[in-house]
Amino acid sequence: MPILIASLVAGLVFGFGLLLSGMANPARVLGFLDLAGRWDPSLALVMAGAVGVGSLAFAFAARRRVSLLGAPMQLPSARRIDRRLALGSVAFGIGWGLVGFCPGPALVALGAGEHKALVFMLAMVAGMGLFEWLERRRNTVAFAAPPTPVESDA
């Protein structure tokens, strides 16, 4: 139960941060990505603030085996830099630049009752489902080969 409450509060604070920073507004995200137009550098400061605070917490977390609530510390161990990582990121970046939504802001806008965010979210979940289907197919077709390890987020 404490884990559930911690997760809910973290999601809530994350959402507040996206709203306060301007990151939840696709028009502002596109203003940041438009280097050749009238560039709004604000969102670079969002990342600076988030990374600055986060780096302290992760430095502390990396030295622990369990979280403060006793859950196992599950920091990513993947180190491989491959085509999946690069091409996946490029595909994501194209979608991000087309609309100005990445997953977090899309969820926040959905909660704000934006119909367009619902359309985007449904397509996004379909894209994630397509990935799951392709992965399962890849693992069954190539049953002779050892299954590819599932890399955890980041």
Add this chain to the structure above:
Amino acid sequence: MTLDWSNFTPMTALAGGVLIGIAVSLFVLLTGRIAGISGVLGGLLRPARGDIGWRVAFLAGLIGAPLLYPLFAPMPELRIDAGFATLIVAGLLVGIGTRYAAGCTSGHGVCGIARLSPRSLVATLSFMAAGFGTVFVVRHLI
């Protein structure tokens, strides 16, 4: 390049970033996990026992944020200019891309960079470059 000073809001941008930093810090210190939103959501598509509740709770917080936000500050405008077809194409690209990359702006861009992960640095540079490139093509070439 010209700077858009009329929309430049360094203080709220930095403060919002700090809030995001506090959120990912709370999350990792209390639950031991990375607050990567594409991973939290995508993991629901391969459901496993005991691995669903925390995901739903975190996503519920994100979706619920705009409902509680007006208690503290005026709700900002959310302007989505893209049309229906663009929303679908972009959504598909973001969905499949973030899963292949195993992370998005939060998992790689915030948490991964904060952890000094080389993988996340490559991912972040890739999606930022693709984002800058896409906006350049859409706004200045087409």
